[in-house]
Amino acid sequence: MSCFSCCGVEVQHRTAGLGGNSNNNGKSLRSLVNNLSGKAGANKQKIAEIQKVGKVKVSAHIFTFRELVVATDNFNPDCLIGEGGFGRVYKGYIENLDQIVAVKRLDRNGTQGSREFFSEVLMLSLVNHQNLVNLIGYCADGDQRILVYEYMANGSLEHHLLDLPPGKEPLDWNTRMKVAEGAAKGLEYLHDFADLPIIYRDFKASNILLDENFNPKLSDFGLAKLGPTEGKDHVSTRVMGTYGYCAPEYAMTGQLTTKSDVYSFGVVFLELISGRRAIDLERPAEEQNLVLWAEPLLKDRQKFTKIIDPLLEENYPVKGLYQALAIPAMCLQEDANSRPLIGDVVTAVEFLARPKVDGKVTAESQRNSSFHVKSVKERSLKGGRDLVIELYVESMRTPHGLAWYSGKKMIIAPTDLWRNGSASDSRSEGCVFDSRRVQNPGPIGSIVDPDCILEICRAARLTPSSHIDRIALSVAISKLSEGNHFQSIDTFLQELRSRPDLQNNRFASHSLILYGQAKMLNRAVTVFDEFYNEGFCRSTKSLNALLVAGLIAKDYEEVKRIFMEFPQRYKIDPDLETYNNAIKAFCESGSSNSVYSILVDMKKGGVKPNSTTFGTLLAGFYVEEKYEDVGKVLNLMKEYGIPVGHRTAGLGGNSNNNGKSLRSLVNNLSGKAVATDNFNPDCLIGEGGFGRVYKGYIENLDQIVAVKRLDRNGTQGSREFFSEVLMLSLVNHQNLVNLIGYCADGDQRILVYEYMANGSLEHHLLDLPPGKEPLDWNTRMKVAEGAAKGLEYLHDFADLPIIYRDFKASNILLDENFNPKLSDFGLAKLGPTEGKDHVSTRVMGTYGYCAPEYAMTGQLTTKSDVYSFGVVFLELISGRRAIDLERPAEEQNLVLWAEPLLKDRQKFTKIIDPLLEENYPVKGLYQALAIAAMCLQEDANSRPLIGDVVTAVEFLARPKVDGKFTTESQRNSSFHVKSVKERSLKGGRDL
Incomplete structure (x- = not known):
């Protein structure tokens, strides 16, 4: 049966008319909002803001589930056109609308939940633009969540650019620039022209859909956010999006602005030019991150052509390439304020995408072309940014190329303009305008060498002849051929690393991410921790397990696979080759009604996996859907003789804690x-x-x-x-x-x-009730010492190295004597495998405590915990929160506030908690701040190991003579060694 079989079911046009004036007598915006707000997961704050909007003319149909069953021929697999972590997309036909549609049916357990579903419905009901996908309607019957869009014949940009099938023609240069232009215009509409400003938050190649003529439209608005309220310059929100596309300031702080979208546009534009993925782990390590790989190439004009997609061969304009590369360079600046507005980006990309004379790409300069200005428009003064001028050209003589058409926007020279002023040597030779001739308004000048259009430099300094009406331009242009366009942004991509969103990974043979390798009982083992699977089996079924934690012994010549069936849905098949961690997975081709967990046995005569190895593996693989069925796991463990103690899993069955069995832990x-x-x-x-x-x-x-x-x-x-x-x-x-x-x-x-009698450190340090005594200096150092020792154990002395990942004041609990204990291990990760220096994982944790390299790249190391310790130690010293939005803007981020103070010894006392008054040792304070400063270094490799931190904090926390603070140096003191203790030699540090 085809996807568009005829049927007699009438599609009812129950349309939610936005604004109440729909010609089809649909429902009002308020009724749509009320309908959605009653559903689980709807964002009430967002709804409240949307309800304030009045004159919106867009409408969305509300379909029944039955109607969409008919439209897709009962979700016929033959109609399937895409799938991912969110669910599946089907091609369908709505007979009463006489329209082919794309029907996205969300997986109930997928990555796009009810919140994202309703967010998308609301957002797409508020917007209408030729470069945004059109939402035809939706269905929310029962637990069904289905979105119906216009059908885009050419699928996603990702498919044509990054997942190009063998033998398929690559996108040509003109089409790539056309896609960039349309996508930028879609963002511009969201930022500047929608009734409510919207931040897209998930700009990437897979979300740019292409129609039959390769016109682009932005899709998937589940993560979109309404822009900041009046008086605010950002929206604070959970970091969501895709690694490699996420702006650094958003990844680090959760503070989202329109400039975050501009950064993402820069990444996609670099993908369009290079044909490379933002993150590609199949490439050599130094080429896996597109932005980092391109950074040195972008600084050397002689290497620009190394960036171009080799599939283009030589079918691209060299000067056009140079001009195009200036756009991502501006968009990818680390300082968000230095990035252009998306409107300025549109102006730049329009130039690159406009039709060329005789169908040829002609980027040669057309000297002596003349024009005059018809009008000047001020774009915006929002957010205190510089005034940007748009020049609307009425006419221009272009005898050969560079066709500037009437009404086209144009960015003017990289200069400050002064009415009645003069520019002293403000023009780089060969740049766009002779700024010495600039007047306002009137004839502006001549194009000298348009090779510099759309390129980057600092604005030249001007000497005014009067002080009247200074106008600064935020978009700068320089002569690219001089190779100096990066001098002002040499550090624009420092430490910027990313990794792919593994929920949409491309690694069909890497369903298990290898995380750690350790020696245990003289046997080599491989550690697995975390199972990202959506997308690895795209052509059939995708696994639903979310976590795998365990060990598989690998000192064998062959492995016998034992599959124990559970009443779930899928099957995992690891192929454990000798000394080769080649892990493969496949989706069961037959019935989808069963899931198999894996037991690994040795060959005949081999040693059975010890209890820790086996028990953890088994328990981890069972964490899928039916968590409540612990009994089956326990029975399986019992069958294979796997005891698990109530504190630690017995190593080889020789646990000395006489703990209770795992069953006894599962109290009813x-x-x-x-x-x-x-x-x-x-x-x-x-x-x-x-x-x-x-x-x-x-x-x-x-x-x-x-x-x-x-x-x-x-x-x-x-x-x-x-x-x-x-x-x-x-x-x-x-x-x-x-x-x-x-x-x-x-x-x-x-x-x-x-039970910890004194609750959390947060309660005593940051949420101190009125009248309650603050923690004294000694207690603060005692807490720091104990917490550091807890981390040291995890990093260096646990049977398997563990990265805590969520070190913060609220997770440090205090007993009746204020001895600290780390709690909440839900985010903890097993350490990296041998030969690896990090664990790649989703960024999770708490804003303000998260190490910058982890927030930006998802690459987790023990040094990430050391950074978090530094933040908490600074909290202990200052009594301030890592993030406190109730303070003035310049004091909201503790680390950023403290940074300049830590560089000036005379200002150290400004950091101390005023509640301590003068009850602290001044030299002890200096020593303590030195520890925090070392831990908080941006370069992870420069941070100390946690064992070294413990040694330092032990000194601060040790009992003082006569109960007094004595941190004066005791020169010439003599001593003898009673004993020497080897702390550790792990990590290559000194004994």
Whole structure:
């Protein structure tokens, strides 16, 4: 049966008329908003703002599920035109509209949830532009979430540029510039001309769709955000988007602006020129990040042609290439304020994309072309940015090329203009305008050498003959041929690294990301941690597992695969070759009603995997959909003789803690209800985005406990829940919180910890109730020492190295004596494999504590934790939050505020917490600040190892003579060595 079989089902035109004046008697905007606001996941704040909009004329149909079943022939696989982590896209036909459509059916467990669904419906109901995809309608029947768009015949830009099938013609230069122009205009509409300014937030090649004539349209508005409110210059939000395209300031701070979109445009434009992906892990290491690879090439004119897509061969204009490369260079500047506005980018790209004479690309300069200005328009003064001028050209003589048509916009010279003023040598030789002849308005000048149009330099200094009406231009242009256009932005891409969004990865044979390698019981093992799978099996089914944590022994010659069937959906098949971590995965080609977990056995006569290895592997692979069915995992463990203790998994079955079995940890929910008096509100001791924490009592253990009950819709999901259980089952240290047990009955997710009488460090340091005594200096140093030792254990002394990833004040708990313990291991990661210096993973954590290289690249190392320690240590010293939006703008970010103070010894005391008054040692303060400064260095390699930090903090925290602060140097003091302790030789540091 075809995708467009005829049927008699009538499609009802239940259209939500925006503005209430729809000709088809549709519903009003308010009714649409009310309809959506009643659905789970709708953004109420966004809805409230949208309700203020009045005169909107766009409409969206509300389809029933049945109507879309008919349109897609019951979602016939033959109609499938795309799929990913979000779900699947089908080609369909709406008979009553006589229209071919694209029907995106969201996976209930996919990466695009209800929030993104309703966000997209609302956003696309507010916009209407030729370079934005048209939303025909949507369906929200029951738990179905379906979006219906206009059909774009040529699919995505990614398909034609980055996933080019063998034998298919590549996009030519003109088409690439045409796509860039249209996409930029789509962004410009969102930023400057929509009824409410919108930040797109996910500008990338896969979201740019192409019609039959390769006209581009932006699609997928699930991550789009309404722009900042009046008086604000940014929107604070969770970092979402795709690695490689995300602007550095957004990745680091969560502060989103329109300039974040401009950065993303720069990345895509570089992809269009080079034919390379923003992130491509199949290339050599130094070429995996497109922006970093291009940076040195962009600084050397002689190397510009190395950037061009080799598939273009020589079918591109050399000067056009040079001019084009200036655009991403401007867009990719690290300082967001230095990037151009998207309107200025549009002006620049229009020049590159305009039709050429005789169908040829002619970038040669046409000297002596003349023109005069018809009008001058001020673009905007928003946000305090410089005034930008648009010149509208009425006529121009262009005998050979560079066809400037009537009404086209044009950027003028790189100069400050002064009415009645003179420019002293402001013009680079051969640049666009002879600025000495500039007047306002009137005849402006002659094009001398348009080779410099659209290129970059600092504005020349001018000497005014009067002080009247200074007009600064924010878009600068220089002569590219002089090779000096990067001198003003030499550092514009420092430390900028990215990695792909693994939910849309391209690595069909790399379903398991290899993370760590360690020696255990004299046996080499390989550590797996985290399973990103969407997209790796695109042609069939995509796996739904979210986490794999475990070990597989690899000192064997062959491996027998044992598949244990569970009543789920998919099958994973690892091919573990001898001494070669070649992990492969496939989607089961038959029935999709079963999932298999994996057990690995040795060849006959081989050694069975030890209990830690095997138990963790098995438990990790089972973290898929039916988390509640823990019994099957336990039975399987029992079958293979895998004991797991309540603190640590026994190594080789020789655990000396005589802990309880894993089964005993899975206490039933009724037991927890008794322990907390049915989760009595009087027992509540804390709450947050994850859920609530109750004080409880386990009678048979005779122990007071903290019971963390996770919110089903909270920030800590099943993935983090099981990660925490697994991690805390592998560690044991006095500065790590003790996991007593957990509950995974049905959809309940509950963790039971030892009770920490003094709560979190945040409560005593940053949320200090009025009248409560602040922590004294000694206690602060004691907390720092213990927390650092907890990190040191994870990095250097745990059986498997662990990166904590969420070191912050709220995760440091204090017992009755203010001894600290690290808690909340839901984001913890197993360390890198042998030969690797980092773990690649999704950026997760908390703004203000996240290391810059991790926020930008997703590359996690132990030095990322060291950075976070530096932030918390600065909090301990200053009493200030890492991020405090209630402070003045220049003081909101603790690290940025402290940076200049840390460089001036005379200002050190300005950093100290005023609540300490003068009850601190001045030299101790200086020494403490030196630790924080070392930990907070931008270059991760320059930060100390955590063991070295422990040594330093131990000195600050040690008892003082006679109870006094004595940090004076004791010159000539003599001593003898009682004992020497080897701290560690890991990481190559000194003994």
